[in-house]
Amino acid sequence: MQLLPDRWKSIRKRRAKGLPPQGPTMPISLEWMQTNNLAQRVTPSRPLGQSLRGKMEQMLSKVQDMTESGGSVSAAAHGLEFTQPYHDKRVVELALAIPENLYFKNGRSRHLARTALKDLYPPAFLDRRPGNDDLGPDFLMMAKRIEPRVLAEIDRMERAGHLSQYFDFPRIRRMLTRRSVDQHASGNEFDTRQAQLAFLCARYIEWFRQMNE
Secondary structure: OOOOOHHHHHHHHHHHOOOOOOOOOOOEOHHHHHHOOOOOOOOOOOOOOOOHHHHHHHHHHHHHOOOOHHHHHHHHOOOOOOOOHHHOHHHHHHHHHOOHHHOEEOOEEOHHHHHHOOOOOOHHHHHOOOOOOOOOOOHHHHHHHHHHHHHHHHHHHHHHOOOOOOEOHHHHHHHHHOOOOOOOOOOOOHHHHHHHHHHHHHHHHHHHOOOOO
């Protein structure tokens, strides 16, 4: 996977998430996009064959250059101190000193940590594929709890026909229902999130135009 060209990796990820291989990921009307010259696919510029170390340095640089210093200003407004211990100079120097061939090995990321902590890690953590643990609440479970109400609203808006020129309601419905509760992806259910975002946009436009009266 790591040796595939970036374009192929992007297509593979899109397919795994039930998204088209290229073009917009939002379930909006392609006809409307073409009419308004919005269907052009924008490909983010990324150095070809960039190493894992290069990606780490790029991410660190972005965080350091953020206008609010990575959230510290927002935290201070509430009397809190926002810290990022992994960005401590000593931690960064240690990470950059690790040979790059120890980042990813035998199809698994975090090879050094798995090896050094094998006596402490549960077996599931030693053998798991690349990916992080959930950083927040179970998004997919929350989405599934309100799914019946969302689908009912989608049916209502589709029947009304006011917004069908903008949104692909059948595709929204497919994206919302394609996963089951046990098919979570550590909070990265991008297809579910995009479908819900499109639904919220449709509801907002409907409210703004007073279509729901």
